[in-house]
Amino acid sequence: MNNLLGEYEATLDAKGRFLLPAGLKKQLPEGDSSMVINRGFEKCLVLYPLKVWEEVAAKVRKLNDFKPKVRQFKTIFLGGATVIEFDSAGRMLLPPSLKEYANLLKDIVLACELDKVKIWDAAAYKKLFEDISDEDFSNLAMEVLGGDDDVPELG
Template identity: 45%
Template sequence: MSYLTGEFECKLDAKGRMMIPAGLKKQLPEAESEGLVINRGLEKYLVIYTKTEWDKKLDELSKLNEYDRKAIQFVRYFTGGATHLQPDASGRVNLPKNLLDYAGISGDVVLTCLLNKVEVWDKKAHQEMINNEPENFADLAEEVMANKGRGRNE
């Protein structure tokens, strides 16, 4: 899978269904055949993965020590609530109510592509997150990117 790009505004209908925007749908050709997986994010948002990317996450998690309480707690939290999404003929997906409640999503949604996943934010919460951008983004960039050669690809 190539990296996903873009930010998309959507609306949920009364049944919790969301139309996958055409610009995002083009980037997810496997979604129609394999489906997608949605789950809680690390903060108050949801995350959508392709089935392939979700399976990669599960492979990572399966390597954790099953006797380490923190590892099990993390796996339990990270995988709990994960739900398979299958786009319907109109390109809509039905977002589970329990996950919508967790993220405080009720109507207007912002989909933000983040490398290999899509974050699903309540529009107001997304705007608050954007408004809380670090005062000096250049300092944050230097701190995070200065060690880019010593990251996860070693």
């Protein structure tokens, strides 16, 4: 699987469709005409190439359904998962319930995260970057990546 990279702007039409940007489409496996869309952990949507979704589903499938928190997670996480296909014009139609969940009205940003693509309301995505200082971002990186000498220099 290639690493999906970049941020792409798009616009939803009145029916909730958007044209997958050419720069992103080129990065997808050739011949893939469908993806799985789902709720994100933040108020966004997540597009998974089918191969990546199969890996995610395999992990979820192994969880113990006898645990109440597992059942709760599966209900929330899998409840909105939907296979969506490109139409003949290369557009994708967002399911209305998912569009509403992420508050997607018109202008959206498709933000690649290596193996998946998050779909954000453009204003909400911009606010993410306005709300974090350089120092906070540096501290977040240290917390997530650790201070080990074997972590590569990122910036």
